[in-house]
Amino acid sequence: MKHSAFNLNGQNQKIESRIVVALERISEAFRVLLWNESKENALSPIQIQILIFVYFHSSEKCKIGYLANEFNMTKATVSDSVKVLLSKNLATKEIDPTDTRSYSLTLTAEGKKIAEKASFFASSIEEPIEKLTQAQKETMLNGLLKLIYDLNKSGIITIQRMCFTCVNYQLENGIHYCKLLKSRLAESELRVDCPEHELI
Ligand code: SF4
Structure with missing residues (x-):
C-alpha cells in the first residue's frame, strides 16, 4: 500500500517523503x-x-x-x-x-x-542558505529546478521562466549552454526567472 508522505511510519523510511515534508515546512x-x-x-x-x-x-x-x-x-x-x-x-x-x-x-x-x-520579505530564508557550501547550494538549486520543471510539465504550476523551458537553452554532454548569451552556464548560474526567457 502506498504511504502518505505525512504518515510518520512511511516518512521515516523514505528520503523523498522527508523532502516533501521539509518543503511543506518551508512553504x-x-x-x-x-x-x-x-x-x-x-x-x-x-x-x-x-x-x-x-x-x-x-x-x-x-x-x-x-x-x-x-x-x-x-x-x-x-x-x-x-x-x-x-x-x-x-x-x-x-x-x-x-x-x-x-x-x-x-x-x-x-x-x-x-x-x-x-521584496525583502523572504530574507530570513535567504540568510541560512548563504551559510551553505557552494556545492550544497548547487545541489539544492539543481534539485529545485528539476522539481519546478516537472511540476510545470504536469500542469500543477503554470508560467515558468527558467532555463530548462527556454528556447535558448542547450544541454550537451552535461554542459548547460545559453544560445542568447552565447555562454556556458555553470550549475550555479541556471536561472529560475530570466528576463530574456523565451518559451520552447
Ligand atoms: S535566455 Fe535566460 S532562460 Fe533562456 S537559456 Fe538563456 S539564461 Fe536561460
Whole structure:
C-alpha cells in the first residue's frame, strides 16, 4: 500500500517523503513571512505578491491574464486584488494603444516604495542558505529546478521562466549552454526567472 508522505511510519523510511515534508515546512515559512508583510501594509498576501512582481517585471508581463497564470489564480481573483491596488493609489493602468480593452499595471511612487521594502520579505530564508557550501547550494538549486520543471510539465504550476523551458537553452554532454548569451552556464548560474526567457 502506498504511504502518505505525512504518515510518520512511511516518512521515516523514505528520503523523498522527508523532502516533501521539509518543503511543506518551508512553504509555511513563506506563508507566515508574507502574511506579516501584508499586515504591515494593510494588504492581502496576493496584493503584496502582485506589487513585488510588477516592480521587477516588464510591462507585457503585468497584464491581468499573465498575473493570473503566474499566481495560478482566476482572472476574477486577480482583478479584485488589482482593483484594491488601484483604489489605494499604489498602481495605475497603462492602456495598450493597440487594444484599448487591455492594460498593464504600473506602480505609483507609493506602490514602488511598498514593493521595494516588501521584496525583502523572504530574507530570513535567504540568510541560512548563504551559510551553505557552494556545492550544497548547487545541489539544492539543481534539485529545485528539476522539481519546478516537472511540476510545470504536469500542469500543477503554470508560467515558468527558467532555463530548462527556454528556447535558448542547450544541454550537451552535461554542459548547460545559453544560445542568447552565447555562454556556458555553470550549475550555479541556471536561472529560475530570466528576463530574456523565451518559451520552447
Ligand atoms: S535566455 Fe535566460 S532562460 Fe533562456 S537559456 Fe538563456 S539564461 Fe536561460
